[in-house]
Amino acid sequence: MSLGEENLKREATEQRNDESGPDYVLAVGEAAARRLRVLDEVFGPHSRELLRRAGLTQGMRVADIGCGSGLVSLWIAAQLGAGGSVTGVDMSGEQLRVAEKNAGAAGLTNVSFQEASAYETKLPRGQFELVYSRFLMCHLTDPAKALSEMRTLLRPDGILVCEDHDDGGIFSEPQTGAYERLVEISESVNRIRGLDSYIGLKLPRLVREAGFGRPEVVVKQIAELRGPHKLFWEITLREAAPAILAAGVATQEELDTVCGEIRAIAEDEATLVMLARVTQVWARLDCATNSRGI
Numbered sequence: 169m170s171l172g173e174e175n176l177k178r179e180a181t182e183q184r185n186d187e188s189g190p191d192y193v194l195a196v197g198e199a200a201a202r203r204l205r206v207l208d209e210v211f212g213p214h215s216r217e218l219l220r221r222a223g224l225t226q227g228m229r230v231a232d233i234g235c236g237s238g239l240v241s242l243w244i245a246a247q248l249g250a251g252g253s254v255t256g257v258d259m260s261g262e263q264l265r266v267a268e269k270n271a272g273a274a275g276l277t278n279v280s281f282q283e284a285s286a287y288e289t290k291l292p293r294g295q296f297e298l299v300y301s302r303f304l305m306c307h308l309t310d311p312a313k314a315l316s317e318m319r320t321l322l323r324p325d326g327i328l329v330c331e332d333h334d335d336g337g338i339f340s341e342p343q344t345g346a347y348e349r350l351v352e353i354s355e356s357v358n359r360i361r362g363l364d365s366y367i368g369l370k371l372p373r374l375v376r377e378a379g380f381g382r383p384e385v386v387v388k389q390i391a392e393l394r395g396p397h398k399l400f401w402e403i404t405l406r407e408a409a410p411a412i413l414a415a416g417v418a419t420q421e422e423l424d425t426v427c428g429e430i431r432a433i434a435e436d437e438a439t440l441v442m443l444a445r446v447t448q449v450w451a452r453l454d455c456a457t458n459s460r461g462i
Contacts, residue, residue, distance in 0.1 A: 229295060316379075390440050390446065391440060392440075
């Protein structure tokens with residue numbers, strides 16, 4: 169077993185005692201830093217590829233909605249140069265304190281953070297050339313409202329970039345009870361909270377309905393055969409345990425069993441794990457459409 173695997177196993181166990189806020193299943197601030205680091209290791213390369221493909225260039229003014237601890241915001245800031253800027257928005261002050269700390273450590277002066285809702289960002293209208301979100305819509309009860317808000321932030325001919333996942337992309341080959349139960353738990357908690365477990369696949373339609381005439385789409389299936397990233401969903405389950413238990417979807421004993429099975433699967437290089445299917449959508453705001461307020 170590699171050192172990375174041992175570290176992530178320890179971190180997954182430590183997540184058991186993390187507390188999450190009342191409106192968000194997962195932990196925030198320093199308690200979330202470990203999972204978010206692994207998340208960015210897994211999904212970050214695809215996000216960076218997406219942003220470049222969508223048209224991110226130096227000198228842009230960018231908004232990152234639902235920025236969390238700012239990992240993508242900081243990368244964007246580094247690409248923009250002194251002539252550009254990025255504003256990260258998140259509801260969690262704890263997340264933003266981590267983001268500000270990381271920005272200071274990186275010596276980035278062209279990034280700032282705003283504590284606000286994705287529905288009401290408090291950002292200036294029509295001032296951003298690119299507005300981005302990653303894994304935001306899966307936590308919202310009204311994604312269409314957030315997309316409408318994001319559209320109002322764009323300048324004429326600005327670019328919207330969104331990516332999100334769906335539970336249908338989480339499974340193992342061969343099939344295992346642990347991953348089947350993981351999806352059942354996720355879908356049950358989401359249903360209780362009014363969230364959509366398949367929001368990723370619906371993004372192209374939602375973006376069109378938000379006023380973007382011709383969205384582009386790419387779907388990425390993230391797969392792992394070996395290595396510490398196969399522990400991602402154990403870490404996530406441990407972090408989400410308080411919300412899962414409060415919803416009555418599973419017992420602590422069952423969560424421990426599922427997490428133990430996921431850990432065993434991570435050690436088995438004969439089992440392929442599909443971590444997630446991510447739908448990436450980007451679209452340019454048509455000037456005439458925006459002027460009509462459609």
